[in-house]
Amino acid sequence: MVRWNVHSERSVYTSPWVSLALTTVEPPGIEPFEHHVIRAPGPAAGCVIVRDGDASQTGGQEVLLLYRHRFITDTWGWEIPAGGVDAGETPAEAAVREAVEETGWRPTGSLQPVAVYHPTNGLSDQTFHLFWCQGAEHVGEPTDPTEASRIEWTSTARVLELVRTGGITDGLSLTGLAMAHTIGVLTND
Template identity: 30%
Template sequence: MSDASGAEPGQVATRRLHAGRIIALDADTVRFPDGSTGEMDVVRHPGASAVLPFLSDPAGEDPQVLLIRQYRYAAGGYLWEIPAGRLDAGEDPAACAARELREETGCTAERVERLTSILTAPGFTDEVIHLFMAVGLTMGEHAREADEFLTVEPMPLSRALAMIETGEIRDGKTICALLYAAGFRAGR
């Protein structure tokens, strides 16, 4: 939707403030829908994939899922999560999900199915996380990175959903994947 002058909203200019190992920070000059302009700080992220591993048939009575309990410095301690990681340049999101599943849990999947994609915090970042579920798991050896401190915990889907309700699971991508799978994929 353009403004009265016919100009489309969007970026007018950008200036890189920081480039780090995981993110970059840009100061963008933005044209808003009403034609005005302003400065916005935007965290640039290459995107990520996350995967909800099912240890049993997702259509079963109360399927078993595999969660990880991982130390997250920025969150101030341990969080319950699903395996996830940053996309490599040009990497297919489903391939990233399968890679992260193998690296963090040691599991390989017979099938990785797309659930949905989410914007993590669109007020300040362009990060998109692609959510998947994995079925037909085979256990193997993990290949965690040096800064990954986690344990792998199997549990019934019902317990994971109860942990969302009680606030034990607070990670956004994990909540979305569990609720999406429970609402649209599991038990059907």
């Protein structure tokens, strides 16, 4: 088995959002070297929220999405509700809180786990928890008005088209939607 040995780690930068470290590692048969490591302060959680569509509108299944700008990549795109897990909160509780904060919709179905993964495990220790649920109730306007320009229930067919055409580029959202489709949660009906 190939396992890298970690000899030391020193902090280069730390903030409430992210930390950067230089870690001295030694792969088998190779001299030790320093590797940059991004440390996340905690996990993030998101939820693919689905409902049966209004027969007079789209019919079929719909997914709750928000449309937002991401300044780091200077891109616009559709995303599922997601965000950081606060201290003392479970990932499922965080997914519900983030949905309400970002969209004004509270999931009503029980959250079902979809995946837990590390999106850039060669560079970062960040962990994402993904869930799905059936149904949500509108509880008011989003409590965080900085998150979304638009909030829409979108037909599954359109969601899958957005994935194919680059309208959804956020890694957490892409993974959540692709996994939900793979396990049969999202249907093309």
